[in-house]
Amino acid sequence: MVLEECVAADDGGGDQSARPYDALGLSECGLHLADRLREPTHRRTRVRYNALLAERLWAAGRMEEAVATWNAVLDDYPHVQSGRCDDRIRTLISTTAPRTTSPLARDLHDRAKTALNHSRTPDHG
Structure with a gap:
């Protein structure tokens, strides 16, 4: 549709x-x-491809849409264990870092850093 x-x-x-x-x-x-x-259970795929969508939206200057999409990615991210998903979150962090003067970008950046750090803890999963 x-x-x-x-x-x-x-x-x-x-x-x-x-x-x-x-x-x-x-x-x-x-x-x-x-x-x-996509089936709701396919979280890893959803994280990877929605992150790609968010990156494209960000590059096109559509910050609000990108932030909303990245926040959806971060909602699913704790439920997956994937190096590729970790890479997408690292890309999110590096992409938003220069724009942290914006409250939207700063909140997203901080949330992504927290999520990535949490995914590295031994009790994650």
């Missing part, structure tokens, strides 16, 4: 920035669709 919404919004004219997939192309819609179709 998300993909159909994205395609339907592309009427071939008007302001390109108003399209729901703007600078991200259809990949954003594809990531949203994949997340909706």
Whole structure:
């Protein structure tokens, strides 16, 4: 359904920035669709691909959407044990570090550091 919404919004004219997939192309819609179709038990995959979506949103300057997506990632992160997911959280930390003057970015950055440090404790899991 998300993909159909994205395609339907592309009427071939008007302001390109108003399209729901703007600078991200259809990949954003594809990531949203994949997340909706993914089994709820597939947390590791959800963490990895939603982190990718958040990174793309951040790079496109859509901080609020990126922060919301990254917060959803951090909700699932404690339930997985994966080096790749750890890498995505490290990327989140390094990406948000330069923007910690923003309260949104600072809160997210601090939450990610706490989550990553907790995942390294022996009683995690």
